[in-house]
Amino acid sequence: MEKFVSHTGVAAPLRRSNVDTDQIIPAVYLKRVTRTGFEDGLFAAWRNDESFVLNQPAYKNATVLIAGPDFGTGSSREHAVWALQNYGFKAVISPRFGDIFRGNSGKAGLLAAQVDEKVVQRLWDYVEENPGASVSLDLETRTVKAGEGVDAIEDSFTIDDYTRWRLLEGLDDVGITMSHEDDIEAYEAKRLPFKPATLGA
Amino acid sequence: MGKTLAEKIWDDHVVRQADGEPDLLYIDLHLIHEVTSPQAFDGLRLSGRPVRRPDLTLATEDHNIPTTDLDKPIADLVSRTQVETLRRNAEEFGVRLHPMGDIDQGIVHVVGPQLGLTQPGMTIVCGDSHTSTHGAFGSIAFGIGTSEVEHVLATQSLSQAKPKMMAVEVDGVLPEGTSAKDLILALITQETTGGGQGYIVEYRGEAIRALSMEERMTVCNMSIEWGAKAGLIAPDETTFEYIQGRAHAPQGDQWDEAVAYWKGLVTDDDAHFDKIIRIDASEVTPFVTWGTNPGQGVPLSANVPNPEDFEDESERIAAENALKYMGLTAGTPMREVSVDTVFLGSCTNGRISDLRTAAELIKGHTVAENTRMLVVPGSVRVRLQAQEEGLDVIFKEAGAEWRGAGCSMCLGMNPDQLVPGERSASTSNRNFEGRQGKGGRTHLVSPEVAVATAVLGHLAGPTDLAAVETAGV
Ligand code: SF4
Numbered sequence: 257m258e259k260f261v262s263h264t265g266v267a268a269p270l271r272r273s274n275v276d277t278d279q280i281i282p283a284v285y286l287k288r289v290t291r292t293g294f295e296d297g298l299f300a301a302w303r304n305d306e307s308f309v310l311n312q313p314a315y316k317n318a319t320v321l322i323a324g325p326d327f328g329t330g331s332s333r334e335h336a337v338w339a340l341q342n343y344g345f346k347a348v349i350s351p352r353f354g355d356i357f358r359g360n361s362g363k364a365g366l367l368a369a370q371v372d373e374k375v376v377q378r379l380w381d382y383v384e385e386n387p388g389a390s391v392s393l394d395l396e397t398r399t400v401k402a403g404e405g406v407d408a409i410e411d412s413f414t415i416d417d418y419t420r421w422r423l424l425e426g427l428d429d430v431g432i433t434m435s436h437e438d439d440i441e442a443y444e445a446k447r448l449p450f451k452p453a454t455l456g457a
Numbered sequence: 458m459g460k461t462l463a464e465k466i467w468d469d470h471v472v473r474q475a476d477g478e479p480d481l482l483y484i485d486l487h488l489i490h491e492v493t494s495p496q497a498f499d500g501l502r503l504s505g506r507p508v509r510r511p512d513l514t515l516a517t518e519d520h521n522i523p524t525t526d527l528d529k530p531i532a533d534l535v536s537r538t539q540v541e542t543l544r545r546n547a548e549e550f551g552v553r554l555h556p557m558g559d560i561d562q563g564i565v566h567v568v569g570p571q572l573g574l575t576q577p578g579m580t581i582v583c584g585d586s587h588t589s590t591h592g593a594f595g596s597i598a599f600g601i602g603t604s605e606v607e608h609v610l611a612t613q614s615l616s617q618a619k620p621k622m623m624a625v626e627v628d629g630v631l632p633e634g635t636s637a638k639d640l641i642l643a644l645i646t647q648e649t650t651g652g653g654q655g656y657i658v659e660y661r662g663e664a665i666r667a668l669s670m671e672e673r674m675t676v677c678n679m680s681i682e683w684g685a686k687a688g689l690i691a692p693d694e695t696t697f698e699y700i701q702g703r704a705h706a707p708q709g710d711q712w713d714e715a716v717a718y719w720k721g722l723v724t725d726d727d728a729h730f731d732k733i734i735r736i737d738a739s740e741v742t743p744f745v746t747w748g749t750n751p752g753q754g755v756p757l758s759a760n761v762p763n764p765e766d767f768e769d770e771s772e773r774i775a776a777e778n779a780l781k782y783m784g785l786t787a788g789t790p791m792r793e794v795s796v797d798t799v800f801l802g803s804c805t806n807g808r809i810s811d812l813r814t815a816a817e818l819i820k821g822h823t824v825a826e827n828t829r830m831l832v833v834p835g836s837v838r839v840r841l842q843a844q845e846e847g848l849d850v851i852f853k854e855a856g857a858e859w860r861g862a863g864c865s866m867c868l869g870m871n872p873d874q875l876v877p878g879e880r881s882a883s884t885s886n887r888n889f890e891g892r893q894g895k896g897g898r899t900h901l902v903s904p905e906v907a908v909a910t911a912v913l914g915h916l917a918g919p920t921d922l923a924a925v926e927t928a929g930v
Contacts, residue, residue, distance in 0.1 A: 272778075273771040274650060274750050278889040283870040287521070287535040289495035289542045301891050324771055326651045329684060329750075330889060332586040333493065334602035352651055355686055356586060360602035416618065418479055429604065430504070433612045436481060439473040440509075440614055443483050448718065450711040451485055452574050454553050455512040 257365045259426035260395055263346045265319030267391035267402070268309050269380040273324035277357060280328065280336040294339035314387030322379050322391070323350040328357025328368075337364045347393050349400065349413070351376050362419035363429060369393055369413035371400055378409050395424060459725025461622045462691050463657040466597045466722065470580045472614050479618040485579040485596075487609045488565045489516040489552065491543040492870070493584030497607035498546040508550040510613045515574065516547050516554040519564045520870050524833055524860035527557065536871065550610075563836020563862045566590040566804035570674065571838055573703025577692035577719040582609060587804050587886065589680040592689035593673035594696055595722050597657065599687040620686045621731040623656040624724075627664040629739035634919040636814075637672035638806060638884070638903035640664070642744040644736060645683045646754040653685030656732065659724060660690050664738035670699040671810040678805045679886050682751040691723045743918040745791055746888050746901040748779035753888075755791060757906065757918050763787035782890055783898050784878070791916050794900070798881040799830040799911040800893070801904055802860075803867040806884035807835030809842050811904045816848040818908040818922060819855045825914030830857035830907075831873065833865040857911065869894040882910040 285297025302308045309315055321340065327350035328336060337360045340348065347367035361368040371379075382402050383389050392401045393413070398420070402409045422429070433440075460468070473481040487510075494516070501508070508514060521536035531537040540557070547554035555561040561568060566587055569575040577595035582588060586600035601615065609615055631640060645652075660676055668676065673690050680688025697716055700706045707715040743757040753776070755762065764776035764787065780787065785794065801807070801815055812834065824830045832852045834840035840862050843849055849859045866873040867885040869892065875881055877896025884907050888899035900916060909917040912925065 271774075273775055276750065276887075276889045278868075278887065278892050282891050282895070283520075283868045284895075286492050286870065287533075287539050289499075289539055291496045291499075301895065326684075329650055330586065330681075330887060332584055332600035332602055334496075334584075334604060337602070352654065355654060355684065356600055356602060360604065363602060363604035363608075417477060418616075418618070429616065430500075430506075430608050430611050433481065433608065433614060433616065436473050437612075439481065440483070440612060443472045444613075447483070448715075450707040450715040450718075451579070452576060452705040452707075453512040454486075454515040454574060454705075 257426045257428050260365060260367055260423040262392065262394040262396065263319065263367065264390050264392040265346060266315060266317050266388055267320040267322055267379065267383045268315040268318035269383050270309055270321055270323040271380060274326045274329060275323055276330035277328055277333050277336040277354070278330055281333065281339040286333060286335050291338055292342055294335055295342040298339040298343045312387070317344070319344055319346045320391045320393070321345050321348045322376060322383065323348060324376070325351040325373060327353055329354035332356045334360040334364060337361050337366050341366055349376060349379065362422065365423065367393060367395065367423065369400060369415060371411065371413045375400070375409065375411045382409060395420060458729060459727040461724045461728045461730065462595065462659055462722055463597060463622060463689060464728070466578055466580065467619060469578065479616040481614050481616050482580055483614050484582055484609050485513060486569070486574055486581045487514045488569055488581065488583035488588065489514060489606070490519050490565050490585065491539045492520045493603050494546065494606055495539065495542045496603050497610055498550065500607040501550070501610055506611045508552060508610045511551040513613060514552045514610070515569070516543060516552050517562055517565050517568050518543060518556050520864045520868065522557055522863035523872050524863055524865050527861045533872070560837050563839065564804045564807065564864055566678065567808060567835035567839065570594065571836060573700055573705040576700060576715070577696060578722050582615065586681045587678050589685070589688050590674050590678040590804055592677040592680065592687050593670065595689055595692035595719070597687050597689065600681065620657045621655055622729070623653065623658045623732040623734065624730040625658055625660050626733060626735045627660065627662040627738050628735065629664055629737045630667065631664055631738045631741055634905060635741050635743055636903045636905060637668055637675040639744040640738060640741050641676045641679045642746065642751070642754050642901060643741050645679065645751050648683045648734065650682065650750050650752040651684045653680065653683040656685050658685045658688045660688060665690055666693065669810060670695055671808045674808070675805055679751065682886055692719045743903065743906050745906060745916055747783065747785060747791065748776065749782055749888055749890050751886065751888060751901060753779055754901070757791055757916060759791060761785045761787050761789045761791065793915060795915040796828060796882045796900070796910050797879045798875060799828060799907050800833070800866040800881055800883040800885065801831065801907050802833030802835065802865050803885035804835060805886045806904050807833060807839065809839050811884065812839065812843045812848050815904045815908050816851040818905060818919065819857070819912065820851050822855055822912040822922070822925070824856035824911045828911055828914045830911040831860060831866060832857050833860045834862045837862045866893050868892060882907050882916060
C-alpha cells in the first residue's frame with residue numbers, strides 16, 4: 257500500500273446525507289473480479305444528471321469528496337472504496353461514516369476524514385463559492401485546511417490512531433498479522449474442542 | 458464488574474492484545490460468496506499464501522444466481538464469470554463450496570444456520586453486511602470488506618477495535634398480526650440509520666425471548682440497517698433446540714460440553730452497557746417504509762410524511778429527495794399506495810417459517826390483477842421443505858411465482874429486477890435508490906404485509922385481508 261501523509265486537491269461538494277454504498281456503486285457494477293475499472297460505476301445513477309457535481313467542469317479533477325453525514329452506510333462492498341479510488345479520489349470528508357466503509361477505506365488506502373458537521377458546511381460553502389478550489393488534509397497533524405486570509409478554514413479531523421499509523425507507514429494489514437503467527441498458533445492450541453468445522457470430520 | 462454477553466465472547470477470542478493496537482480476534486467461521494471474494498483470493502495468490510483454515514471456511518453462490526432456468530448456464534456472462542471464479546478459487550484453495558444445483562446452495566446467511574455451523578459463542582464474519590444475522594445464536598457476527606476477507610483467509614483472525622455496548626430492551630408482547638420484522642423496522646425508524654453506530658447491540662427482554670430462532674435472525678439481520686457493528690441475542694433453550702441434530706451440531710459428550718458452555722453466555726447482572734434503549738413490543742403495529750433508507754418508515758396506518766415536519770435540515774432534504782424518487786405525495790395514506798411487485802424472500806425473510814406464515818395467509822386468495830408476486834426461498838433446502846409441505850402449490854394457486862433459491866430481487870445483481878418506476882413491497886432489508894433495479898421503488902415490509910399487499914394490490918396488512926375474507930362470505 258502507498259504511504260499517505262498529506263494531500264491537497266480539488267474538492268467536490270456532495271451535499272447529501274446517507275449516501276449508502278448502493279449509491280456509491282450499484283450492484284450491477286460489482287461483477288468484476290479485479291480491483292480496478294470500477295470508476296464507471298461510481299455514483300452511476302446520479303451521473304446521468306447533468307447538474308450532478310462530478311459532471312460540472314470545475315470538479316472534473318476532484319480528488320477530495322466532501323459529503324454529508326452517514327456516508328458509506330449499508331453494504332460491505334469494498335468496491336465502493338475502489339470506485340472512489342479508481343475515479344481519482346484520495347480522501348473523503350464526512351461528519352459520520354458507515355462503519356464498514358470506514359474500515360475498508362483504511363485497508364485500501366483511501367483517507368476517510370471525520371470532520372465536524374459545521375466544518376463540512378463551511379467547506380461546502382467555500383468550494384461552491386470557489387469552484388475548483390483545493391482542500392488540504394494533513395494526516396500527520398490531522399488537520400483539514402481550505403482558503404486563505406480571514407475566511408480561511410482550518411480544523412481537525414478524526415481518524416483512529418492505528419489506521420493513521422498504518423496509512424502513514426503504508427503498511428499492509430495481513431503482513432502485520434503474519435508477524436504474530438505464534439499468537440495465532442497458541443490460540444488455536446487451546447480452542448474449544450466442540451467448535452464446528454466445515455470440512456468432513 | 459460483570460461482563461456483557463458480547464464482552465464475554467470478545468474476550469474469549471482475543472489472540473493478541475497490545476497498547477495502541479486494536480485487538481487481534483480469532484475467527485471461528487468465515488463465510489464466503491462470489492461477489493466480495495475474488496480480489497481476496499487474488500491477493501493470496503499474489504503473496505503466495507494459502508488459506509490458513511479451509512476447515513473453518515464455507516462458500517456458497519447466491520447474489521448472482523438466477524431463480525429460473527436453473528438447469529441452464531447463467532445467461533449473464535459477467536455474472537457467470539464471477540461465479541466460475543469462485544468455483545476455481547474454492548477448488549484451488551480447498552474451500553468447501555455449495556454451487557448452484559447443490560442441495561446446500563442458498564443465501565449465505567440462511568445456509569450457515571441451516572447446516573448447524575452457526576452456534577453460540579462464536580465469531581463469524583463474511584464479506585457481507587448482513588452477517589449480523591448469525592448474532593441471533595448468541596455470536597459476534599459482522600460484515601467485512603474484501604481486504605479483510607483476504608486477511609481472514611490468510612490468518613483466520615482479524616484486528617478489531619472493541620465497540621461500545623448497547624442494550625435494546627424489548628418488553629411486552631408483540632400483538633397478533635405483527636412480527637419481528639415490524640419490530641425491527643420500528644426500531645430503526647426510531648433510532649435512524651446511524652443510531653447504532655459504534656455499538657454491538659444485545660437485543661433482550663421478554664419479547665425477544667418469546668421469538669423463534671428464525672424471528673431472532675430477522676431482528677439481528679437488520680442490525681446493520683441502523684449502523685450497529687453487530688447485533689446478538691443470548692442463547693437459550695430455543696437456540697439449543699434449533700441447533701440440536703443439525704449436520705454440524707456437536708454430538709454425544711461434546712453436545713453436553715457445548716451446552717454447558719453456551720449456558721454461561723449471558724450478560725452478567727452487574728455488567729455495564731454504554732447505552733440502553735427500551736421499546737414496548739405491545740405498541741408495535743405493521744410497519745412499512747416510505748423512503749429510500751430503512752430508517753424512513755411509518756406504521757401502515759399512517760400517511761406519507763411531510764418533509765416540512767422534519768426539524769433537522771439534512772433529514773428534511775433527505776425526505777424531499779426520497780419522496781421525489783419514490784413518486785409519493787406527502788399526506789397520502791400508506792394504504793393507498795399501489796404496488797406492482799411483491800417480493801417474498803431474502804436473508805431477512807426467506808426462511809421456512811416466513812414461507813409458512815405467508816402460505817397460510819394467502820391460502821384461498823388470489824394475487825391482485827396488476828400485481829405480481831415472487832416467492833423466493835432462501836436456500837434449496839428451504840425450497841424442498843416448502844414443497845414437501847405443499848406450500849409451493851398454495852402460492853402457485855394464488856397466482857404467485859415459485860422460484861429457485863438465492864438473493865434474487867433483494868439486490869439488482871441477478872435477472873430478478875424492478876424496471877424504472879416500478880414499485881415493490883419487499884420483505885428484504887434495503888430500500889436504497891436502485892437497490893432492486895435501476896429506478897425501482899421499494900417499500901420494506903413483513904411477510905404478513907407482503908401477502909396482504911399482493912392480494913389487495915396496494916400496501917395492506919393482515920386485518921385488511923381478513924376484511925376481504927368476511928366480505929367474500
Ligand atoms: S439476500 Fe440480500 S441482503 Fe441477504 S445476502 Fe443476499 S443480497 Fe445481501
